[in-house]
Amino acid sequence: MRRFTQLSAICITLCIAGPSSLRAEPICRTLAPGVVLTQESVAPPAGPLLVNILRVDLKTPGVRICAELGRDVVLTDEAAKGREAIGSLAARHNAVAAINADFFPYTGDPLGIAIRNGELLSEPMAQRVAFGITAGGLARFDTLLPVGTLTSADGTMFALNGINRPLAKDEIILLTPAYGNRTRVANNGVQVIFQNIPSPIRAGQEYTVITGDVQPGDPNAPIPASSAVLTAGGAGAEWLRAHVKLGDTIRLRIDLAPNPLPAGPPRGDLASRSASLRGRIQKSEWADVEQAVGGGPWLVREGKVAVDGVEEGFSPADFTGKRHPRTAVGVTSTGEVLLVTVDGRRDTSKGFTLPELATYMIGLGAINAINLDGGGSTSMVATSGYVNMPSDGEPRAVADALVVYANVPAVTETTDPPLTLIAGEKAILTGPKGPDGQPIADPVWGTLEGKGFVTMNGEITSTKAGSITAIATVGSARVRISVTIQAGPPSKIKATLTASPNNPPDRNMVSARIVDAYDNPIVGATVEISATRGVVDGTPATTDKDGRVQAEVVWDTDKGRSATVRCGQLSAVTVKAK
Secondary structure (H helix, E strand, O other): OHHHHHHHHHHHHHHHOOOOOOOEEEEEEEEEOOEEEEEEEEOOOOOOEEEEEEEEOOOOOOOEEEEEEHHHOOOOOOOOOOOEOHHHHHHHOOOOEEEEOOOOOOOOOOOOOEEEOOEEEEOOOOOOEEEEEEOOOOEEEEEEEEEEEEEOOOOOEEEOOEEOOOOOOOOEEEEOHHHOOEOOOOOOOEEEEEOOOOOOOOOOOOEEEEEEEEEEOOOOOEOOOOOOEEEEOOHHHHHHHHHOOOOOEEEEEEEEEEOOOOOOOOOOOOHHHHHHHOOOOOOOOOOOEEEEEEOOOEEEEOOEEOOOOOOOOOOHHHHHOOOEOEEEEEEEOOOOEEEEEEOOOEOOEOOEOHHHHHHHHHHOOEEEEEEEOOHHHOOEEEOOEEOOOOOOOOOOOEOEEEEEEOOOOOOEEEEEEEEEEEOOOEEEOOOOEOOOOOEOOOOEEEEOOOOOEEOOOOEEEOOOOEEEEEEEEEOOEEEEEEEEEEOOOOOEEEEEEEEOOOOOOOEEEEEEEEEOOOOOEOOOOEEEEEEEOEEEEOOOEEOOOOOEEEEEEEEOOOOOOEEEEEOOOOOOEEEEOO
16 A cells, blocks of 8 residues: 555656646556556647656566567568557557557568567667667667677688568578568578577577578478578578588577767668677677667757767658657666657647657656657557557557556456547546446546547547547456547538549549548538539439549530539539549
């Protein structure tokens, strides 16, 4: 009981502290001992903004932050190619909270470093900063150069260019079971299956393995569950053919070297520097790191704004200096980890530039902090629900995430009666109730789908028609409420004039869409289309499930062609042929 009282006091202090010309009545919720969520709305001129802050005390028993991969592997054959929305990921892992992490090329392969429970899953990008956590719970930030080395039985060395990613020209890449269920190596490459390999692969450790045959690449070749595969192309394939044969003993290692960035444009992966370090590194950096994700650029270093977007290869105009949804991770002077999301691209939340985000992180107490992937990827989940509103209108599947684990009680879930709202309408929801039938104070509100938004005070709103599941958790009690969002009244006609099928010169198709104020389709509306110097076939018509109607116009002349769309009291729209 005493522990809970201390946490509550800390939460209250956090809510009223800081540079708070920016803050407007932040709301705090203790998710578990050592994990506190703060949600705040920032008013103009800095805002409007919606910010969610997770403060994670890794010194609290049972509290951990782990790096987790979407689908738990790098690549799959699903449409998302190994990516996963963090709500799904957090639910599968029974986590108390999660945020999105590294950038990705629309597959499940993180662009930068990934270390999960000590296992190196992906090498760092040489010019991008990364975040790591040691086994002792200490936060690390650094730019790191990967230096991979293969040493054949005859003593010849070659570069081990990476781990668990597709091949590029002339490379050798190591694939472990974390990559997925097959190698995906093209037939013009080669592959070597190891007969033995200690698991997992860690940075800074040397492994001695026995090789199988050097075989032609086979994209469907399986990766053994308890071993690994070397894949190679071009010069890498030639080296394997020349220096490796069945039953050979070879040595491999991947080291991480410090890679401070000079001012100016990025200098790339520095292959020449990697070559000069190969076989000479005495101590690999981050060998004691248990969890890590990539990101970039720097936001805060030693308590000062230190945005190095140019050095890390980010556009100053479009990325660094423009307001976007943002995700960040930082650490305070006491070792507390800050996981932060800022919504953007909405009237209710504009997003931050990176200098603004850096200043904000300092205001939260960060002495070091970096940016993570943002935009449509920005997502935060707490106690099973999305507490932010992703800018795509629904959560984006991402390659990896920072996931928070903590000691929480088993939850008993109930369901409240469903609710129907009009798009843009607000309502106050009631959270879980105690044995006396009264609402329990201070629940954590969210949505299962991430398509609407519920404030920590229980106010729900959504501008997108469809179904939302609001969810509130407090202690061991949870309630779900199914909410249907209906389109509002017709607000606007959208119309286009395009070519008819087979493009006859005397015909066009008129397409019209009737929407509400939030661009939701209006179903069943009656639409009339008329034409100047033409005859319209199929009018009036009724809008379909997407709010659309189509009609063909047959023109009497090739000049002055125009069509007008009308729907009830809405302003008519006229479109003209070119």
